[in-house]
Structure formats: C-alpha cells, structure tokens
Amino acid sequence: MDYVLKTNALCKHYRHFKALNGVSMHIPKGAIYGFVGKNGAGKTTLIRLICGLQYPTSGDFELYGVKNTDKAISGSRSRMGAVVETPSVYPNMTAEDNLKMQYRLLGMPSFDGIRELLKLVGLENTGKKKAKHFSLGMKQRLGIAIALCGNPDFLILDEPINGLDPQGIIEVRELILKLNRERQITVLISSHILDELSKLATHYGFIDSGRIVKEMSAEELEQACRKCIHMTVTDTKILARVLDGMEITYKILDEKTADVYAKPNFSQLALALSKENCEVISMEEHDENLETFFVNLVGGAVHE
Amino acid sequence: MSKLLSTEFYKICRKFVTILIITIAFSVTGAFVSMSATGTVYAGMNMIFCMFGLVFCGMTGLFISQDFVNNTIRNKLIIGHTRFHIYLSYQIVFAVLAFLMTAVFIGIYILSGKLFSGVEVFQEGQPTPDELKIYRENFFKALPVYLVAVPALTTLGVFISMTLKNSLGGVVTVITAYTLNSLPLLDVISPENKLFAFINTVLPSSQIYLMEKFSAESDFSPLKYILISIAFAVIMFMLGYAIFRKADLK
Numbered sequence: 098m099d100y101v102l103k104t105n106a107l108c109k110h111y112r113h114f115k116a117l118n119g120v121s122m123h124i125p126k127g128a129i130y131g132f133v134g135k136n137g138a139g140k141t142t143l144i145r146l147i148c149g150l151q152y153p154t155s156g157d158f159e160l161y162g163v164k165n166t167d168k169a170i171s172g173s174r175s176r177m178g179a180v181v182e183t184p185s186v187y188p189n190m191t192a193e194d195n196l197k198m199q200y201r202l203l204g205m206p207s208f209d210g211i212r213e214l215l216k217l218v219g220l221e222n223t224g225k226k227k228a229k230h231f232s233l234g235m236k237q238r239l240g241i242a243i244a245l246c247g248n249p250d251f252l253i254l255d256e257p258i259n260g261l262d263p264q265g266i267i268e269v270r271e272l273i274l275k276l277n278r279e280r281q282i283t284v285l286i287s288s289h290i291l292d293e294l295s296k297l298a299t300h301y302g303f304i305d306s307g308r309i310v311k312e313m314s315a316e317e318l319e320q321a322c323r324k325c326i327h328m329t330v331t332d333t334k335i336l337a338r339v340l341d342g343m344e345i346t347y348k349i350l351d352e353k354t355a356d357v358y359a360k361p362n363f364s365q366l367a368l369a370l371s372k373e374n375c376e377v378i379s380m381e382e383h384d385e386n387l388e389t390f391f392v393n394l395v396g397g398a399v400h401e
Numbered sequence: 402m403s404k405l406l407s408t409e410f411y412k413i414c415r416k417f418v419t420i421l422i423i424t425i426a427f428s429v430t431g432a433f434v435s436m437s438a439t440g441t442v443y444a445g446m447n448m449i450f451c452m453f454g455l456v457f458c459g460m461t462g463l464f465i466s467q468d469f470v471n472n473t474i475r476n477k478l479i480i481g482h483t484r485f486h487i488y489l490s491y492q493i494v495f496a497v498l499a500f501l502m503t504a505v506f507i508g509i510y511i512l513s514g515k516l517f518s519g520v521e522v523f524q525e526g527q528p529t530p531d532e533l534k535i536y537r538e539n540f541f542k543a544l545p546v547y548l549v550a551v552p553a554l555t556t557l558g559v560f561i562s563m564t565l566k567n568s569l570g571g572v573v574t575v576i577t578a579y580t581l582n583s584l585p586l587l588d589v590i591s592p593e594n595k596l597f598a599f600i601n602t603v604l605p606s607s608q609i610y611l612m613e614k615f616s617a618e619s620d621f622s623p624l625k626y627i628l629i630s631i632a633f634a635v636i637m638f639m640l641g642y643a644i645f646r647k648a649d650l651k
C-alpha cells in the first residue's frame with residue numbers, strides 16, 4: 098500500500114511533559130484519515146511536527162517517502178496544504194488578496210484559479226469585505242482555500258469544524274468529500290466531533306496520551322462496531338458447527354468467545370448446543386458506535 | 402527564496418505611502434532643527450537622524466510580529482520554505498527598504514535645508530566659510546556610515562521579533578529602540594567611562610550621534626564605523642537565525 102505519511106516512534110517532549118510518546122501512524126494514499134483523541138492527547142502536536150512548525154525530540158516521519166531529516170522534505174511539503182488550529186489569514190486583506198498572497202508564496206505564474214477556489218469554498222461573493230470581518234465559518238473556509246492553493250495532494254485539517262454552525266459543518270464535510278473524490282486529495286482530519294468524523298473517514302487513528310492506540314480502516318471499525326451477540330461458551334468449535342447449521346454469520350474470537358451477527362432463536366440455539374454438550378456461559382448484546390468504541394479504547398470520557 | 406522576497410516586498414509596498422510620509426516628516430524636521438541650531442544642514446547628524454534609524458528598527462519589529470500574531474508565518478513553513486530563507490527574506494527586505502528610505506531621507510533633508518535657509522539661527526552667528534567646508538566634507542564622509550547604520554539597526558528589529566515570535570516582538574523592539582536612543586547620553590553623563598564608550602562605539606544608533614561629534618574634525622575616517630555596523634548586523638543575523646532555527650512555532 099502507498100502511504101502519503103508514515104511516522105516512526107515520533108516523540109515530542111516539552112521539558113518533562115511528553116506530548117508525543119512514540120507515535121507510529123500510517124496514512125494511505127487517497128484516504129480520509131480521521132485522527133481521534135481527547136484534548137491534550139497530542140493531535141495538534143503531531144500535526145505541527147508534520148508541518149515543520151516544530152521538531153521531533155526523537156523518531157522520524159516520511160512524507161511521500163522523504164524523511165523529515167532529508168533536505169528534500171521541503172519539496173514534499175510543497176505538495177501539502179494545512180489548516181492548523183486557527184486559520185492563518187491576513188485580517189486586513191480580502192479573501193481574494195489572501196489567496197493572492199499564498200499564490201505569491203508558492204510562486205504560481207498567474208492568479209488563475211483563485212475565483213474557482215473561492216467558489217469551491219463558497220466565498221466568491223465576499224467582495225471587498227476584509228477577513229477580519231468574516232465569521233468563524235468564513236475564516237475556516239478561507240483557511241481551507243489557502244491550504245488548497247497550489248493543488249496539494251495532501252490536506253491536513255486540524256479541528257476544521259470547531260465553532261461552525263450546523264450548515265457550516267455540512268458545507269465543510271461536503272467540501273472535504275468533494276476534494277477527496279474529485280481531486281483524489283488525501284486528507285488528515287483531526288476532530289472531537291466523532292459522529293461527524295464517522296460520516297467522512299475511510300481510515301482512523303486513535304491517539305491517547307501521546308500514543309497511537311489503534312489504527313484501522315472504516316470497514317474494520319464498522320465490523321468492530323457491528324451489532325452482535327457476544328457469546329461465551331465452553332467450546333466455540335461446537336458453537337461454530339451449530340451456527341453453520343443455522344446459517345448464521347459469526348466470528349470466533351477465541352476458544353470460548355464468539356460474536357454472533359444476528360438474533361437467532363436463543364431457545365433453539367441453547368438446545369442445539371446442549372445436545373452437543375456445549376454449555377452457554379453468558380450472552381450479551383454488543384452495540385457500539387464510534388464514540389463508545391473510542392471511549393472503550395482509551396478508557397475514559399470523551400472531552401468535548 | 403525569490404517567492405518569499407516578492408511576497409514580503411509586496412506586503413511592504415502596501416504600506417509604502419505611510420513609510421514615505423514618516424521619512425519625509427523626519428527629514429524635514431531634521432533639516433529644520435539643524436538649520437535653526439547651526440545655520441547649515443551639514444553641521445553633523447542631529448538626534449533626528451538617530452531617531453529615524455530607530456523608528457525603522459521599531460517598524461521592522463512591528464511588521465514582522467504581525468506574521469506571528471496572524472500565524473501567517475505557518476503558511477510559509479507548511480508549503481516548504483526553509484527557516485533560513487524565511488529569516489533571510491525578512492532581513493533582506495527590511496535592510497533594503499531601510500537603505501532606500503535613508504537615501505530618500507538624506508535627499509529630502511538636504512533639499513529642505515534650502516527651504517529653511519532663512520530661519521532664525523539660535524547659535525551666535527552663521528558658520529564661517531572654512532567651518533562650512535569642513536562641515537560639508539565630514540557630512541558627506543559620514544553619509545556612508547549612516548547608510549549602513551540604519552539597515553544594520555533593522556537586524557535588531559528582525560532579531561527581537563523573530564526570537565519572541567508574538568505580539569510582544571513589536572512592542573519590545575519599540576521599547577529597545579527607545580532605550581537605545583537614550584544610550585548616547587551615557588557618554589555625555591560620564592565621558593571617561595570606558596564601558597559606556599565601548600557600548601556607544603559598537604551600537605549603530607550611537608554611532609550616528611558620534612558623527613555629530615566628528616563633524617568639525619578634519620581627520621575623521623568613516624571606515625571603522627561602517628565595519629562595526631556590518632559586524633553588528635552579521636552578529637545579530639547569526640544569533641537571531643540560530644535561535645529561530647530550533648524554535649517551536651505554534
């Protein structure tokens with residue numbers, strides 16, 4: 098698999114505080130990578146390291162196969178756009194002038210495409226209104242437009258829907274999906290709003306206390322969160338045979354536990370197992386969403 | 402690098418009229434002060450010269466700190482510009498601007514001298530033709546010192562704002578410039594003190610005051626002061642970049 102970004106045991110210490118403690122993450126090309134973690138888990142710190150705003154204490158990362166210690170990393174970064182925490186805009190300039198400044202920084206030969214970018218983020222009618230008079234949502238969208246200057250292949254969005262109204266959230270979500278589908282832009286998106294993230298992400302990385310706790314694809318997460326009956330029996334081989342006979346899908350977890358993905362007739366199932374000398378020890382309904390999955394994973398409440 | 406330079410020059414051009422007005426105001430005031438005190442614009446570089454240099458230093462800090470306040474410095478790093486190029490581009494832009502504006506300042510200063518030729522002289526009598534000749538010679542000898550000292554002072558503004566990396570950068574630069582403006586007084590208060598003399602020799606702002614002291618001396622050589630200003634600028638640049646190179650940005 099092609100990876101846009103790979104980090105290897107990345108650490109960042111601020112004196113005695115370990116903001117990142119050996120982070121290893123992998124962002125596949127073309128993915129929308131949902132980066133999930135509590136406040137202070139290390140999400141923004143990792144993003145800052147990738148963007149070159151800070152240096153790792155130890156460990157390294159590869160961006161488009163180029164190591165962060167390599168001089169060619171500057172070239173790799175030119176293929177990237179990012180909005181880190183708050184949008185970085187010139188408050189005394191209009192949206193168009195802000196984009197022109199970014200075009201100059203990128204050394205773009207002409208300003209063609211600025212109109213299209215403004216239209217893409219829904220700021221085409223802001224005219225001479227200066228960025229300091231923009232609403233938070235408009236600033237956020239302007240930040241995304243700046244990040245999109247130069248047609249990057251990789252977009253990093255740190256909490257892009259923070260402070261947006263419901264309409265703004267929908268617009269940003271649709272914009273991200275559009276960029277990913279139409280322009281094949283790989284997106285790293287960190288967010289607290291897990292429900293919103295679940296509507297976008299194709300891959301997930303869960304971070305807690307400066308460590309990646311789990312990385313998985315959306316399919317794997319869906320599988321993990323699938324509604325099922327978690328059964329504990331004396332012998333799962335017998336359980337598998339019985340469930341096959343009843344044409345019920347299941348997943349054997351170990352010698353004694355299994356997840357059953359349907360609601361069978363429990364009396365019939367218990368009877369069939371009993372005939373085979375297999376005892377049902379416990380049965381519990383298992384129904385998780387991204388939020389509960391995350392809480393179970395990091396073992397604490399989600400901090401909004 | 403050229404991309405950074407063009408961006409920074411463009412940003413400065415947006416403020417060019419303000420900078421030009423400040424320059425004209427300082428040069429006309431300087432000419433008036435000199436004419437009213439000595440009857441000639443060539444009798445050394447008065448306090449307005451030093452203040453102009455320090456205003457430029459403060460302005461540099463205020464301009465750069467805006468990039469940290471708005472976090473727009475991120476936009477440069479994210480797309481791959483190196484820290485060296487970012488630091489150097491700021492330095493080049495403000496040094497070039499300071500040099501050009503100093504030249505404009507001097508031009509307008511000399512022209513304004515003719516405007517104020519009739520103002521009352523507070524000093525007893527006009528300078529003699531011989532005195533005027535020495536004044537004029539030394540003034541033009543001191544000009545290269547001034548043309549180097551003002552851009553050298555911008556390195557201090559860049560150093561402070563790039564080290565503090567927030568809105569304080571601009572404020573501290575202005576406070577530092579104000580403090581530097583009063584340092585030449587140390588020499589007046591205690592002319593025998595070697596430390597004070599040393600401080601006033603190595604600081605480009607104080608050298609401008611020294612130019613006034615040397616205006617009547619016939620064997621004045623400006624080269625030493627030009628070299629000191631260049632050394633000051635190089636040290637400030639190296640120190641500032643060394644700190645910025647490893648700094649954590651938000």
